[in-house]
Amino acid sequence: MDGVKVVAIARRAASYEERTGRTREAILAAAEQEFVANGLSGATMESIAKAAGVNKALVYRHFERKELLFQRVLVMAYRRLRDMEANLEFSDDPVAALEELCSFTLHYYLENPNFLVLVGVENLHKGENLRSVAREELAISKLIRVVTGLLAKGERAGAFRPGLDPVDLWLTLSSLCWFSVAGAYTVDITFGRNIHQPAEAEARLAVIKDVIRRYALRPERLPPI
Amino acid sequence: MDGVKVVAIARRAASYEERTGRTREAILAAAEQEFVANGLSGATMESIAKAAGVNKALVYRHFERKELLFQRVLVMAYRRLRDMEANLEFSDDPVAALEELCSFTLHYYLENPNFLVLVGVENLHKGENLRSVAREELAISKLIRVVTGLLAKGERAGAFRPGLDPVDLWLTLSSLCWFSVAGAYTVDITFGRNIHQPAEAEARLAVIKDVIRRYALRPERLPPI
Amino acid sequence: MDGVKVVAIARRAASYEERTGRTREAILAAAEQEFVANGLSGATMESIAKAAGVNKALVYRHFERKELLFQRVLVMAYRRLRDMEANLEFSDDPVAALEELCSFTLHYYLENPNFLVLVGVENLHKGENLRSVAREELAISKLIRVVTGLLAKGERAGAFRPGLDPVDLWLTLSSLCWFSVAGAYTVDITFGRNIHQPAEAEARLAVIKDVIRRYALRPERLPPI
Amino acid sequence: MDGVKVVAIARRAASYEERTGRTREAILAAAEQEFVANGLSGATMESIAKAAGVNKALVYRHFERKELLFQRVLVMAYRRLRDMEANLEFSDDPVAALEELCSFTLHYYLENPNFLVLVGVENLHKGENLRSVAREELAISKLIRVVTGLLAKGERAGAFRPGLDPVDLWLTLSSLCWFSVAGAYTVDITFGRNIHQPAEAEARLAVIKDVIRRYALRPERLPPI
DNA sequence: GATGAATGAGGATTCATTCAT
DNA sequence: AATGAATGAATCCTCATTCAT
Structure with missing residues (x-):
């Protein structure tokens, strides 16, 4: 406009x-x-x-055509994120690393709402524009590799539950960050929580980390209560 | 069309x-x-x-105006869901009840994509249309009451961790269900998981229940590993 | 313009x-x-x-759509001409009547180039727009009835050759008038005959009448040489 | 397309x-x-x-410019036809020769609709593009010479009426062939006669030959009735 | 001579919205 | 309350034509 x-x-x-x-x-x-x-x-x-x-x-x-232009923009947005993810430097401690991934993801979404909006739009259009894109263009494998590595390392270290599926974990983590940002406006209106305020963002991130940790860690590694 | x-x-x-x-x-x-x-x-x-x-x-x-029409449609959609939630009948066992809430929510989203789409559209428009709606119209308090009740009961029963915040829990639960459905198309394209296939839906629901349970339950109530 | x-x-x-x-x-x-x-x-x-x-x-x-508008205009033009033809008043003498039809047709084309142009355009478009029009809308039967009547009368009077086909005759007559007007510009440029000059128009009409008469009349009714 | x-x-x-x-x-x-x-x-x-x-x-x-390109294409089309006409080989019998000219012309139009279309377009544009072309480029004289020769021969042989004007005859002949092809689509739709079907083409050609013969021949050379 | 990039103007069609009945 | 007619502003896309290399 x-x-x-x-x-x-x-x-x-x-x-x-x-x-x-x-x-x-x-x-x-x-x-x-x-x-x-x-x-x-x-x-x-x-x-x-x-x-x-x-x-x-x-x-x-x-x-x-307009749609093809949108498609290119969308692909660009995907690649940009996937490239960053592939190059993240994590702590040695797998639990810390997992939390870092949460933190990175939430902050990336917060600071790059473009990605969320574009993907949201595309979903409202039922994926019509993305469907004809070659899978590799989206560089999804890079992400999977990162998550898989993280889980394996944590499992070997005896911290994570064995057999965790990387896609399941990623979808969980991503859902939590995604909705926090993509649903920000209606959540603010209905629940009075505005994630665009830094304090709120950190509070939400803490919950997300907690959820993910409790999902990934062996129960006996969790603090009682 | x-x-x-x-x-x-x-x-x-x-x-x-x-x-x-x-x-x-x-x-x-x-x-x-x-x-x-x-x-x-x-x-x-x-x-x-x-x-x-x-x-x-x-x-x-x-x-x-078109926007006011949209607003009314949106409000209608909210109320319809909130009314259903307020009238849910849960099991006595709080853990089971929590899982039932997960199940209801995911299935409601799956079967009523209207709600997701409308709210998604509204978020893309930064909540412009919803902002002028009186809070009570959205009947959010009914939902909070339900979740609060659930948590209190579980805590009294010694199953849930004490001090859980109902809004945090609800946002977590809702995020997981939301993204599973609202992001269905791009997730299908990128990860090859199509939640519109029943088996996939049930598998995802199982993960969601697991995430929520591990978040809400006292660790010592979780099965080892 | x-x-x-x-x-x-x-x-x-x-x-x-x-x-x-x-x-x-x-x-x-x-x-x-x-x-x-x-x-x-x-x-x-x-x-x-x-x-x-x-x-x-x-x-x-x-x-x-533009094409449908064109179609309606075209149909209107057809009906207008067909209606005039159906209401022509001819001399009793069939030979004179035939010449009157020639004269009417040439002059109508000269004075209503719209009809020629519209039909010309439609032919360049291979009849796409006319094809979906109900036959009756074009009122072609009225014209056929007129020509058939003319031929029958002339045949009964012993003036015309028996067995003349009305459509053949009409196409012949129409061709002569048509081309004289529709091809006016290139004919003027190539042969130096400009039918938009009245004298030229009458000269051409005389030839057309002659052609038609010689085609329709029994040879013995034609003047020698 | x-x-x-x-x-x-x-x-x-x-x-x-x-x-x-x-x-x-x-x-x-x-x-x-x-x-x-x-x-x-x-x-x-x-x-x-x-x-x-x-x-x-x-x-x-x-x-x-586009129009100049069109002009060159148009001139080319003219010359191609005129050249063919100039090189036609006719029978010795002038009546047969005249019929051969009819046949050639109709078939040429049928098989080279390009010429008709181009000239039709040019006429719709009122000859704007052709006007600036030098007369000789169109080689019209070649055609006139052929028709004049034909008529002279037939007249000398006592077959054709004396004093026939070659341009009149040519315009007549050309009109009949022209309209048969250029008006093919609307004629098909209105009269149900499709000249693109070979049988129909031959039938129409027979009428055209008949019209031309009766126009050119001395009446006494025509068969009675 | 030959190419790919770039432009400005225009053209069909759509749509939210208002008016008259 | 309900309808059909009418409008003005966009919007997508195309095209003849020119420029820079």
């Missing part, structure tokens, strides 16, 4: 390839902002073009 | 008041379907009117 | 039906002019609306 | 001049197909370029 001129900087470049690449980036960046701010149908190609500092027709030349 | 004629039945009725009431209901019912199927901007006043079997202008007469 | 405000007069009428009818007429009249002046793709819904003195969206309300 | 890659063959050739010439031909050939298939406004420079296997900008380099 307001159309900040995002990346228009740095065009007028050298080779064709370079120029094309920069234009593409500018459009993608602008599109992400517009989609996040206004949703798939709310964002207009006009505003995206303007925000990217290019012509409307050029957006079409590069992305053919 | 094509506008099933929802409730058009049963207009042309008795007293003025009654007639008006029925028209209102018909519009609300039609609007809910359209909003859920196509989102806030996707649903059109035209299609809503057609589905309700009435004239477009009449929809305006009853609800003034 | 120039957008004369065609019929915008005389709206603001009494009953719904009357108002609707007038709007419809105004749009159809404007559309005909625009389609004739600019072709199917050349005419824009915007210019049509403006010429009709109404809003663009209203054109859609009444005719749904 | 989708742009078959027409002549892209045989570029990357010998001398500059030769290469240029071939590119030109490729573009012209592609343009003809596109114009015929989609009309002047329906054909796009993009699709033409793609069909020719070249870059859009190159089309502009060679033809400056």
Whole structure:
């Protein structure tokens, strides 16, 4: 709706390839902002073009249709997160590491609502736009590898219950962080808890860590009561 | 997409008041379907009117603006769920009761995606439409009372950890069920888990129950390992 | 291209039906002019609306799509001609009557190029728009009846060759008039004959009459040489 | 509609001049197909370029504007036909020869609808594009010479009426063939006669020959009745 | 000569909303 | 209360044409 001129900087470049690449980036960046701010149908190609500092027709030349542009934006958002996850540096202690993953995830969602919004929009559209994307593009395997490693290490250390499924654990952890942020507005209105206030965020994170720890740890490792 | 004629039945009725009431209901019912199927901007006043079997202008007469119509639909959806929750009949055993609440919630979400979609849409719109609704209309207190009761009973019975916060517990439980359903499409695409298949739903429910139980129960009540 | 405000007069009428009818007429009249002046793709819904003195969206309300609007215009043009043909008053002498039909047809085409242009456009579009029109709407039978009557009368009078097929004759006559007008521009450029000059038109009409007479009459009725 | 890659063959050739010439031909050939298939406004420079296997900008380099390209295509089509006509080999018998001209013309139109379509389009545009073309480019004189020769021969042989005007005769003959093909679609729809079916084409040709013969021959040479 | 990138203007269609009856 | 007609502002997308390399 307001159309900040995002990346228009740095065009007028050298080779064709370079120029094309920069234009593409500018459009993608602008599109992400517009989609996040206004949703798939709310964002207009006009505003995206303007925000990217290019012509409307050029957006079409590069992305053919609005949905395909959305798809590219979505894929970008996925990759960005998956790449960060793959490069996280965890503590040696597996319990601490698990809590660090909780913390990272909640904070990432809080600071990058784009990801949540884009994925939320996509779910409202029943996954139509994501379905045609090659699985590898989403780099999901990187994430699985990280979680699997974490669980194995904790299990070997005798801290975690054996046989935990990494996908189950991830979905659990992710659900807790996800809803805290994606449902923030209705939760605030109905329960009076506003996670966008730092104190509230930390309180919620503490609960999430607690839930996850109690789920992953052998009971005898938990403090009584 | 094509506008099933929802409730058009049963207009042309008795007293003025009654007639008006029925028209209102018909519009609300039609609007809910359209909003859920196509989102806030996707649903059109035209299609809503057609589905309700009435004239477009009449929809305006009853609800003034599209957003207000959406708001009423949303409030309706909230109340419907809260009313059901308030009337749930739980087992005497508090642990079983807690699991029943998990089961009810997941299944309700699965069978009434309308609620999730509407609330999801509302969150994407940052709660703009819900904010002006009186808190009582959402009947949130009924839900809190139920959860509080459950926790108190479990604590008295020595099963639950003392001092559990009902809102924390509810947000945890709700997050797990919510994301399982609201994120169904992207989860299916990325992790290959499709919760719309019954077996998958039951498997996920088992994990959710487990997470909640381990969070609520005193550790010493948990089976070792 | 120039957008004369065609019929915008005389709206603001009494009953719904009357108002609707007038709007419809105004749009159809404007559309005909625009389609004739600019072709199917050349005419824009915007210019049509403006010429009709109404809003663009209203054109859609009444005719749904540009092609359907074109179809209605085309059908109107057909009916108008067929109705005139059905009401022609011919001389008693069948030979004179036949020549009168030639004369009427050529002059009608000359004075109503709209018909030619519309049908020409439709043929360039391979008849797509006309195909779905009910045969009766085109009132072709009226024309056939007229030609059949003419031939029968001439045959009974011993003037025309027996067994002439009315459709064959009509297609012949129509071809001659048609091409004279529809091909006017290229014929003028290539052969230097401009049928839009009255003298040229009469000269061409004389040839057409001659061709038709020689085709229809028994040879022995023709003047030697 | 989708742009078959027409002549892209045989570029990357010998001398500059030769290469240029071939590119030109490729573009012209592609343009003809596109114009015929989609009309002047329906054909796009993009699709033409793609069909020719070249870059859009190159089309502009060679033809400056869409209309000029259309003009060149049109001229090409004229010349092609005129050249064929100039080289026809007729029977010695002038009556047979005249019928052969009818047959050739109808079949040429049937098999080369391009010519009809292009000229039809041009007439809808009131000859704007053709007007600036030098008369000789259209080689019309060749055709006149052929028809004049035919008539002179028939007249000398005592078969044809004296004083027939070659242009009149040609316009008559051409009208009959023209309309049969150019009006094919609407004629099919309104009269149920589809000239694209071979039997129908032959029947129509017989009528055309009959019309022309009766117009050209001395009456006493016609069979009674 | 040949290419890919970029533009500005326009065009069909849709939609929330208001008006007249 | 209820209806059908009418509107103005968008919105997606296309296209002829020009520019830079």
